[in-house]
Amino acid sequence: MLEKWSRSRVEEVRLAERARVVLMAAEGKTNREIGMSLGISEEKAARWRGRFINQGLAGIEKDAPGRGRKPKYRDSECIKNAVFALLHSPPSQHDINRTSWKLADLRQCLSQQQILISETTISRIVKAAGFNWSKATEVLTSNDLDYQEKLARIKSVLSTLGENERFCSIDEYGPFAVKLKGGTRLVGPGEHPHVPQFQKSKGCLIVTAALELSQNQVTHFYSMAKNQGNRVKLRAA
Numbered sequence: 001m002l003e004k005w006s007r008s009r010v011e012e013v014r015l016a017e018r019a020r021v022v023l024m025a026a027e028g029k030t031n032r033e034i035g036m037s038l039g040i041s042e043e044k045a046a047r048w049r050g051r052f053i054n055q056g057l058a059g060i061e062k063d064a065p066g067r068g069r070k071p072k073y074r075d076s077e078c079i080k081n082a083v084f085a086l087l088h089s090p091p092s093q094h095d096i097n098r099t100s101w102k103l104a105d106l107r108q109c110l111s112q113q114q115i116l117i118s119e120t121t122i123s124r125i126v127k128a129a130g131f132n133w134s135k136a137t138e139v140l141t142s143n144d145l146d147y148q149e150k151l152a153r154i155k156s157v158l159s160t161l162g163e164n165e166r167f168c169s170i171d172e173y174g175p176f177a178v179k180l181k182g183g184t185r186l187v188g189p190g191e192h193p194h195v196p197q198f199q200k201s202k203g204c205l206i207v208t209a210a211l212e213l214s215q216n217q218v219t220h221f222y223s224m225a226k227n228q229g230n231r232v233k234l235r236a237a
Contacts, residue, residue: 018060021048082115083125158214167213172226174206 017038024034025045034045051059086109091098094109103119110117144150158167179202180195187193209220 015061018048018052021045022052022060025049025052079115079117080125080129082110082113083122084129086110087126154213161214168210169213170208170210172206172208174226175204176206177201178203178205 017040020038021034021040024037029037031042031045031049034040034049035042038045048060083106086094086106087101091101091105094105096105096109098105103122106122107117107119110122154167161167179199182195185193205222205224206226207220207222208226209218211218
């Protein structure tokens with residue numbers, strides 16, 4: 001009994017909503033204005049306005065045949081297989097002058113196979129399969145023929161370090177001039193900060209740094225010149 005009443009109540013609420021769409025349309029409201037006022041989409045407002053114009057009251061009393069809960073295309077194995085078959089083939093194979101796929105291209109190719117789904121559905125299918133965007137990581141490479149052997153030696157040393165032992169990689173940068181550099185700052189109305197293209201240096205510095213590889217800690221300091229004393233100073237630090 002409660003279930004029947006609930007369904008009946010839902011139908012009444014839906015019919016009242018459609019009636020408000022028709023009344024607001026008669027007042028000259030646009031679909032956008034109707035949607036914003038009733039909290040529905042512009043497309044939904046346009047659909048019920050059109051059905052009332054074409055079918056009268058009968059057009060808004062009941063749902064159109066075939067409407068209701070939309071099938072979840074993303075759950076169809078046939079649709080999934082078609083999407084991934086495209087993704088695993090180059091766009092050029094489908095007369096698309098690109099090296100990577102776009103959602104719009106995928107949707108177009110699927111429509112040619114009589115598979116009519118939205119870009120949103122395609123995106124959901126791909127994400128549900130565990131695919132995501134990942135930024136490529138730059139890795140160190142070397143032309144040294146003994147690179148792998150030396151790398152293995154470093155890893156071997158790191159794996160046998162004692163509690164009071166450290167393995168450091170030391171490098172120097174500079175000398176570099178001390179000048180104004182561009183950046184972001186908080187300014188008031190009408191202020192336009194600038195950095196002169198040509199400016200006199202306020203001095204020069206050299207930065208010497210050591211990366212402790214076992215704990216990934218950096219120690220650095222600034223100096224006026226490069227000399228062996230700087231490296232000794234780092235070892236003492």
